[in-house]
Structures are given as structure tokens and as C-alpha cells.
Amino acid sequence: MAKLKLAVPISGRGSNLQALIDACALPDFPAEIVLVISNKADAQGLERANAANIPTLVIDHKAYTSRTAFDAEMTKAMKFAGTELICLAGFMRLLSDEFCSHWHNRMINIHPSLLPSFKGLDVQQAAIDAGARFSGCTVHYVRPEMDTGPIIVQAAVPINDDDNADTLAERILVQEHIIYPEAVRLIAEGRVTVEAERAIIEGHTSPETTMINPMPESE
Ligand code: GRF
Numbered sequence: 001m002a003k004l005k006l007a008v009p010i011s012g013r014g015s016n017l018q019a020l021i022d023a024c025a026l027p028d029f030p031a032e033i034v035l036v037i038s039n040k041a042d043a044q045g046l047e048r049a050n051a052a053n054i055p056t057l058v059i060d061h062k063a064y065t066s067r068t069a070f071d072a073e074m075t076k077a078m079k080f081a082g083t084e085l086i087c088l089a090g091f092m093r094l095l096s097d098e099f100c101s102h103w104h105n106r107m108i109n110i111h112p113s114l115l116p117s118f119k120g121l122d123v124q125q126a127a128i129d130a131g132a133r134f135s136g137c138t139v140h141y142v143r144p145e146m147d148t149g150p151i152i153v154q155a156a157v158p159i160n161d162d163d164n165a166d167t168l169a170e171r172i173l174v175q176e177h178i179i180y181p182e183a184v185r186l187i188a189e190g191r192v193t194v195e196a197e198r199a200i201i202e203g204h205t206s207p208e209t210t211m212i213n214p215m216p217e218s219e
Pocket of ligand 1: 090
């Protein structure tokens with residue numbers, strides 16, 4: 001069966017891009033990356049794409065007079081590459097309404113919190129400051145309002161009393177690298193539909209365990 005063609009916009013480190021590259025390298029994985037776009041020429045993720053022989057493109061947002069013009073250039077490049085699904089991976093630009101509607105239900109994002117809690121930036125510190133006992137990560141379809149849209153997969157990560165933003169981010173990142181390829185796989189297998197802004201997954205199996213933090217102490 002033909003593989004789902006992915007474009008991955010990045011702005012930096014690209015560890016989630018790497019997780020997608022690694023997943024796509026597995027023979028049975030139903031997707032392939034056809035283009036990596038960065039708005040920054042020095043993004044580390046570009047080296048990861050080069051090492052995997054994936055075409056890259058730098059589109060510097062500063063060279064465009066409007067967000068719409070920059071987004072239109074991205075759409076042009078991604079269409080030319082035959083993109084069927086956009087996987088935002090640490091892409092640090094807000095997207096125009098036009099771009100979001102053009103790629104409606106064909107664009108996903110990964111965010112390092114359990115949405116709808118803790119949208120925006122510095123979310124690990126925000127979760128710690130709020131005293132939450134769990135945070136985690138979310139893969140969701142993209143809507144024009146930042147960090148909203150139908151949720152496809154989430155991973156819950158416990159917060160320890162001695163966590164700081166870095167230790168928590170590190171533990172969440174491990175889960176990001178698991179759930180991002182998993183969400184792509186579900187979509188590529190045609191198992192995800194959106195009904196009334198909820199993602200419904202064919203053959204969805206919930207874990208049987210429930211996590212409690214702190215763990216109940218036996219008597
Ligand atoms: C990740 O934490 C992701 O959830 C967020 O931006 C960060 C990107 O990291 N959207 P990387 O570039 O994938 O390493």
C-alpha cells in the first residue's frame with residue numbers, strides 16, 4: 001500500500017522529527033517524510049533530515065511581509081512535494097486561518113502538556129507551578145486557535161515534588177517520541193475520523209490501568 005506522505009515543519013532541535021524519521025525507516029510503517037521545512041537556517045533538525053536523505057527547505061519568515069505570504073509559500077512547497085499530512089514538530093510560528101483551513105484535518109501537532117491544560121510556552125513550569133500531579137503530552141489536529149483541536153493520542157507523565165521544568169520536560173519528551181509516530185500510524189492506517197471536534201479512533205483500546213500519584217500506600 002502507498003505510504004502517507006508527510007511534511008514536517010521545524011524550528012529547532014528536531015527530536016520529534018528524529019522519532020518520525022526512525023519510525024518511517026521501519027519497513028512496515030505506513031508513512032514517509034517527503035519534506036522537512038524550517039524557518040531557521042541553523043535548526044539542528046535540518047542536519048537530522050540531511051543525514052536521513054530527506055529533502056529540506058529553509059523558508060525564512062523574516063523575508064515575508066505578512067504571515068499569509070509566508071504560509072502560502074509553505075503550502076506551495078508542501079503541495080509540490082505531494083504532502084498528505086503536515087506534522088508540526090517544534091515549529092515556532094503561529095499559522096494563519098487560511099493555512100489552517102487549507103490543511104484542515106490534514107495537519108497535526110505535538111504539545112508537551114495534557115491539553116486542554118497548559119497551552120502556549122513554558123508549559124512544564126506552568127504545570128509544576130499549578131501543583132498538578134500529572135502532565136504529559138498530546139498529539140492533536142491543528143485549529144487556528146493555538147494548541148486546540150481534536151486530540152488523537154495523549155501520554156500522562158507523573159510530576160514529582162522535586163521536578164523542575166527541565167527534568168519534567170525530559171521525561172515528557174521520551175513519551176512524545178512514542179506517541180507522535182503512533183498518532184501518524186493511526187492516521188496513515190485510515191483509523192482516525194473527526195466527529196464534532198472529537199477524534200474517533202477505530203479499534204481504540206484504552207489501558208486497563210489507572211495511574212494515581214502519589215501511589216496509595218498499603219496498610
Ligand atoms: C517539543 O517539546 C514539542 O512538544 C513542542 O516543541 C518541542 C520540540 O522539540 N511542540 P523537538 O524540536 O522536537 O526536539
